[in-house]
Amino acid sequence: MSSWLFGRFxxxxxxxxxxxxxxxxxxxxxxxxxxxxxxxxSLFSVLFFRFxxxxxxxxxxxRCFEHKLAGxxxxxxxxxxxxxxxxxxxxxxxxxxxxxxxxxxxxLDFEAIEKAQKENKRKTKRxxxxxxxxxxxxxxxFLWPARSWxxxxxxxxxxxxxxxxxxxxxxxxxxxxxxxxxxACTAPKRPRASFxxxxxxxxxxxxxxxxxxxxxxPSR
Numbered sequence: 091m092s093s094w095l096f097g098r099f100x101x102x103x104x105x106x107x108x109x110x111x112x113x114x115x116x117x118x119x120x121x122x123x124x125x126x127x128x129x130x131x132s133l134f135s136v137l138f139f140r141f142x143x144x145x146x147x148x149x150x151x152x153r154c155f156e157h158k159l160a161g162x163x164x165x166x167x168x169x170x171x172x173x174x175x176x177x178x179x180x181x182x183x184x185x186x187x188x189x190x191x192x193x194x195x196x197x198l199d200f201e202a203i204e205k206a207q208k209e210n211k212r213k214t215k216r217x218x219x220x221x222x223x224x225x226x227x228x229x230x231x232f233l234w235p236a237r238s239w240x241x242x243x244x245x246x247x248x249x250x251x252x253x254x255x256x257x258x259x260x261x262x263x264x265x266x267x268x269x270x271x272x273x274a275c276t277a278p279k280r281p282r283a284s285f286x287x288x289x290x291x292x293x294x295x296x297x298x299x300x301x302x303x304x305x306x307x308p309s310r
Contacts, residue, residue, distance in 0.1 A: 132251060137255060140255055140256050149235050229248075230268040230270075
């Protein structure tokens, strides 16, 4: 009996030793398959949203879930507005406050990144970011809002895709229709998150566009 058990145990050991030999290769195969599907889905989604309005974003769903957990009414209202109906002064204000090199860079503003790195070395509290409008659009539409190096890598990848597949006008249109705006940009009373780009098409600025954020985030 003991010799039979020992024999069975030896067979099991040989089986696992064989699996351990092929396990790295098996993992590599699955990783390559996942990368292939990621490439296909990302290219399709970028091409699809080049022509179709973005109905909902991961951040919108997260805010609904947060409101539900907090016991508040869960309500999602997203009204897509074409760029032709959005005030050009709002577009100018966003470029001035968020990404002044929007029309000349290819998705990443390396000059702003270098300045942010130098400034962050001197600061210990709040860090300065250097995300461009295409980067924020890629994050809002295709990715999750949590901060991590993994998400940042995907953000650069999707930024490159939309810079190649979309025009600057389309990037601005999707950006203004997907950013989260503070109460001051929407209603003066009850605080709530808004994802609607509904400025009056004939509004006129009383002052020149400043360098302050045109649409501050409610969470800040």
